[in-house]
Amino acid sequence: MAELSEPTPSPSPSPSLSSSSTASSSKESLSTPPVSSPPCRKIKVAVIGTGLAGLATAYYLTQASDNDINYDVHLFDERPTIGFDSQSVTATDRDGVSRRVDVPMRSFAGGYYTRVIALYKSLGLKFRDARFTYSFSELDRDEVHGTSKTTTYYMHGGRRGVFKHGGRPADLGLARYLVQLTAITFWYIYFTLITTFSRPKGGLSFKNEQKPDPASRYWYITTPADREVRENEIRTEASGYGSMTADEEEIDISVGVESLKEYLVRWHVAKWFIDRFVTPLFCAMSTCNTSTILRAPAADVVDYKKETFLKPHFLLEDNSRSAIAALTADLPEENIHLGHAVQGLLSEGTTWTVRTENHPDLYHVTHVVFAVAPSRIGQLYAPLEPVLKDIKSSRVRVLVHTDDRVLDFLDPRNVRDLNLVRAGDATETTHMLFPGIYQTTSPMAFNRSPSPTGAYTNEKTDFGGRISPESVLSESVFERVVRTHGLVQAVEKMRKRQGRHNIWVAGSWMWQGLVLLEGCVTSAQVVTEGIERRSKNPRARRYMV
Template sequence: MQTMPRTVKVAIIGSGLAGLTAAYLLTKPSEDEDPGFDVHLFEKTSTFGMDSFSISLPLPGQDQDWRVDVPMRSFQGGYYRQLITLYKHLGVKFAPRDFSYSFSLLSTSEKGRHITAEIIYNGSSGLGGVSMPSTLDNSKADLGLTLRAASKAWTTGLFVLWSIHVLFCYLRLLWLSIPVVRSAGIETMTYKAWVKQTHPTGLLARWTGFDDVWTEFTHAIMVPLFSAVCTAPEQEILDHPVEEFLDYIWLTLGTHHYVVVDGVRDVVGRLVSTVRNVHLSHLISSIQADPDDPDLVSVHCTNADGLKTYSGFHHIIFATQANRAVPLLSSYASSLPHEKRIRREAAEEQMRCLEKFTYRSTLVINHTDETLLPDDTRDHRDLNLIYTRAGALITTKTVSPQCLPSSYTMATHILPRPQGFPAHLPSVFQTTDPIVEPREGRILSVAKLERAVLTLESKQALKEFYCAKDRKWWPGPCEEALGRLQGAGRLRDSGPGIWICGSFAYPGIPLLEGCVVSARLVVERGLYKSEGVRPKHPPW
């Protein structure tokens, strides 16, 4: 007598890259049809989370539109190895885009606001070198020819000397980022402590002024750069674990930046192509033990039709922010009957661990206001980082509900015009973490998001969700495993599996790579293992 194939029902909460990756893996064929996964993907917005903030701009005279990804989804070779492998497997087209950068100081006075470029970096993984900012390249017309030539020679000489200093700082930074060279105790050291520890103290450094140059380099260049990468304010960059910054520097050395050719919408379409049960515009209010079977879970949510309940889930995958998962876990723990005390305690442990992850607000504004760029057009680059000096007073004219505190670094991306975009139309810019509001009437869209920011506490908490043996920070495999809190005891008994994935659930700066790897581990080392599934092929 032939038995009916067993079906395992899985709810995935969140449709960012982590949720989409998990859904994609679970709907791929396995060696046999027992069990099959009945995957339900829940998203509170009307579109998939990975693409929910993106906007479409009409192209006059064309049938297609200009899709602008929000936030910018660039990625870099070396740091995003599994993301790149996944994209290749899916057939997603991506191309190198080695961004150039400007670093500019925002200041205010009675005469108004000024954005003055201090550093120009021409990209190409360092091969483009640096350029002289316009403030050093201004010839004074009231001077005679001889004085102008002397002034030009003087400023050029200063710039060359400064460039040599920066080059030596960069080479020293690369040396200090090599894993075998790093200081003892680097795993628990903050960036601020590392800067202090690595401050040059030798006689030669003091005599040449290199000690002061290193201090300037680590604060005026590195802090704004990582403030933009992490979308976090200055103080949180100073308190950030430095090991992850050094990993980022080491792993991206000599690699290209990439962007997806057809945008995030193409990635989303490929990942959900095999997912049958998609529930958009479903705001989940609680998850609870199934009243008919406490070994299963029910998902309670609201949509345009009112309250809805989806029952019978064997597994729940939280592919959402840590702080959003906590109240849902709380509702689940509260719903468990008294005799399920061990499961309740497991869920409560997950909650306490998730509460240790920190999130900060971030804003992404698409607009056509060129005043959020350096004042001199000669200083404009692909990515324009704008910051204030510590303690600088920014007048109230620059403060609005659509701005963040001046301790953030504002990053304005000059979006490349698509083919066919009329020349008479203004350029479009994307500003992340604005500390100055675009002018009224120039704003195209405003997206308010939250971003995980790594701390020493959350770095320690991560070990409960992810662990690795013999981790190597150069290309090569390492033995990865789920932490003891993953599954909420599912690997030890037959209860529902509660799994956690997302950018924060993987070592390093919380970025797209963490979404992909954590989702893969949850599926392969969690659901597959607990259900006895043998994958037909490697994931990608």
């Protein structure tokens, strides 16, 4: 360093500047301490729930950290394992190969799951075209004798080939099949055309999640002219329910939103086509019953049909564990608190204290993100309970098992990858995962034996002799949020409350679309952007989407 303090010779030194003064000046400049940058702020965030919504929120916040702000994210889950994989199992198939089975099955379609696909690609995850094939069957029960008859009425080869893997059901005559195929083709083309060119009334669309207009509470209406008309209509409808202040005003934006049933009736879609194809497919995908999907906003189904037309369905190559590993790679192990059931939140001015069950530690954070079921949010944070009370949910049962009898009702020639059977209001789906391993969602009892008292037995134990308890590898019951007008209204109310007191909500239901994985990633991005804005401008008003 000694030579660095000596002056650098100049080819034309100034006559008024001596060598000693130059050296002195150089030494002073070297001894002057550099200007220090402001210290990096650490902002602690608690994410309650480790499903895809919680994991994606934690990942996006971690990636948002920079030289100015470091987001110290802590994940909490009452389960001993990450929620996104907590119900999945490892099983050995008929060929002796060990397989990891995602529960429930998590396929995602091109065109609709744009954010999920973008997230997986950014993580370097590999996924493949599932190339599903389908069989459609109908169960006709004889409640008097406790017997039933199942008829396969259609098979679809999907992207593997319409005729090679689809074709005529084994017990359906050729003439009848040709007549039926002609009718199915006509109504499928008609259904595709109306969903492509006719918007349901009400105008709700998941597409507005991509480019929201915060300037208006009625951003979901397509055009400014429509928005103004709709605003006036809703205010007129609401005027008879008492006066409301500007801050307290709550307008039911679900008024006038057309249901799927209303939409299909308006366009005179044949009832048999609805019952045999439209509702079984969407019931299987949304894991709900027929009446629920028919009450859902028509725009949900119309948008899904339009965006996924001729698009493939994908599955992760290495199951959900690969996604979990990638999403949590940058989170310190000590920041993932599994087996920590959050019991309550305590506000302390600008921070929150998170208290967990059976753990003495208290966690002090700035932001809290709820990524759990609405019912659980209401338990943990009372101010949101009135907003969430109108959200309905149903319980969905999923069995992973090895009982080959589950498809005995089908002719072996009719068995496909996804086998749908409808009975009244319910739809059961059995997915042939691997040789000898099946996943049955919403299982039903087919052949039930009446007891001496007249009550049917074996309905919940072996489903009419179709799934023996010994063959069950895992049994899971999920709380599935139902897409109703009440949910539409609740989501809009939650939008206006996002970030209030630094409380945020993410989840598959927290967007205007079908309750699917895409909603998890969409809402996670919304929450992340809101926290970023609040962190960079603490005085900013609550974030509105």
